[in-house]
Amino acid sequence: MNILELIEKRYTAKKYNTDKVLPQEKIEDLKEILRLTPSSINIQPWKFTFVQNPEIKAKLASVSMHNTEKINQAQLLIVFSVADDLDAFQKVVNEFPPARRDWYNQIKANTPETDLKIWLSKQVYIALGVGLTACIALGLDSTAMEGIETDKYQDILNMTAYKPLFAMAVGYGSEDDFNRIEISPKLRRSQESVIETI
Numbered sequence: 441m442n443i444l445e446l447i448e449k450r451y452t453a454k455k456y457n458t459d460k461v462l463p464q465e466k467i468e469d470l471k472e473i474l475r476l477t478p479s480s481i482n483i484q485p486w487k488f489t490f491v492q493n494p495e496i497k498a499k500l501a502s503v504s505m506h507n508t509e510k511i512n513q514a515q516l517l518i519v520f521s522v523a524d525d526l527d528a529f530q531k532v533v534n535e536f537p538p539a540r541r542d543w544y545n546q547i548k549a550n551t552p553e554t555d556l557k558i559w560l561s562k563q564v565y566i567a568l569g570v571g572l573t574a575c576i577a578l579g580l581d582s583t584a585m586e587g588i589e590t591d592k593y594q595d596i597l598n599m600t601a602y603k604p605l606f607a608m609a610v611g612y613g614s615e616d617d618f619n620r621i622e623i624s625p626k627l628r629r630s631q632e633s634v635i636e637t638i
């Protein structure tokens with residue numbers, strides 16, 4: 441299948457098959473794929489928490505709004521977090537090559553902290569795009585989820601330096617998921633309305 445066919449096939453899984461085992465090697469591939477996500481000035485301000493432990497996953501599911509059932513069914517939940525303690529993140533930045541470190545320090549010096557944090561968060565969303573695309577390429581189904589209680593995720597995961605932003609469930613979609621592409625065709629605006637060619 442070429443890339444366009446894969447993107448046409450991808451859909452947001454709303455129900456997962458709980459019997460079909462997710463191979464560990466695909467999970468390992470996903471870890472490496474997320475690590476390789478590009479970001480502005482290669483800043484990489486993220487943490488990807490791979491939750492396979494059923495008890496911890498169930499705790500997170502219980503604070504995930506309308507997403508509880510999906511998270512309990514899916515065999516993997518990936519929590520995407522952003523560097524939130526900027527002093528702690530500075531230690532990471534200080535290990536970067538000098539040119540990149542200086543670039544970040546200059547941006548930091550000239551940007552209000554709230555804007556700097558928004559900019560860092562935007563970088564994490566790039567990893568979501570990479571992750572969603574990687575899943576379908578690996579033959580897996582997935583659900584991007586902003587519908588989670590991020591503060592409670594932070595407590596459950598004992599995070600201090602990073603702050604959860606959203607999560608992605610990964611597994612094999614259920615045959616009777618109403619959202620499967622065969623049942624719910626893609627709904628998108630027309631190409632003419634979103635693409636401008638000059």
Ligand SMILES: Cc1cc2nc3c(=O)[nH]c(=O)nc-3n(C[C@H](O)[C@H](O)[C@H](O)COP(=O)(O)O)c2cc1C
Nearest residue numbers: 450451452454507583584585586587588606626627
């Ligand atoms: C950042 C982001 C957050 C989303 N949050 C949720 C969510 O919490 N729960 C859910 O079921 N779907 C969620 N979605 C799925 C979108 O509703 C879905 O991608 C969109 O309707 C297009 O449908 P498709 O992915 O099936 O093509 C989210 C998608 C994105 C990109």
